[in-house]
Amino acid sequence: MDAGQIVEPPRIVACRAGDGWVLHMDGVEPTYVRRLDGAIEHGRILMEAAKVPGAEQGAVLKIDLGDELNQRVTVSTQATVDAHKAQVAAAAELRRTAAALNEHGLTGRDIAHVLGVSPQRVSQLLNDQQARG
Incomplete structure (x- = not known):
């Protein structure tokens, strides 16, 4: 990687599992968290320890609830914006x-x-x- 190259923040994909969430990240084994409010920080720490490029700058959380609920979330948030x-x-x-x-x-x-x-x-x-x- 070049010194001036901009690295996109790594993604964390959170999928519902039981009473909590499984976080999927590049370069790190999936991990379980109870709540989403600390998911970005938890995932970032794990990725930083695994030396995932860009993790030291933060991470982006994507929540995957499945097609139907993802669509409902998209529609309802767009309705709020509108x-x-x-x-x-x-x-x-x-x-x-x-x-x-x-x-x-x-x-x-x-x-x-x-x-x-x-x-x-x-x-x-x-x-x-x-x-x-």
Whole structure:
């Protein structure tokens, strides 16, 4: 390996086994852990002792629950990301709408009634919109 070569962190694949997890790593015999919260550190220590390249820099944990559960995890985490994006977009639209209603002469209290939010929230929306330009 060249001195300037970047080494990817080694992977640890955790598979459910009984009440815990079996960690599969290159260059190391599979090992059992009870919980995932220490799996990366445990695997990294084992790989470092076995002189697996890059282990001293850390490791990447991949959790393998089987095809069906892996797919469900992927779908649900993507739904969470999509919901966050939608929430950010909705908040931006709410700020723009509050500003448009304000420009049309509605009072803060009237804007609050129209949008179904508190007058304090209208104040925040208008201040946020002004700050964002």
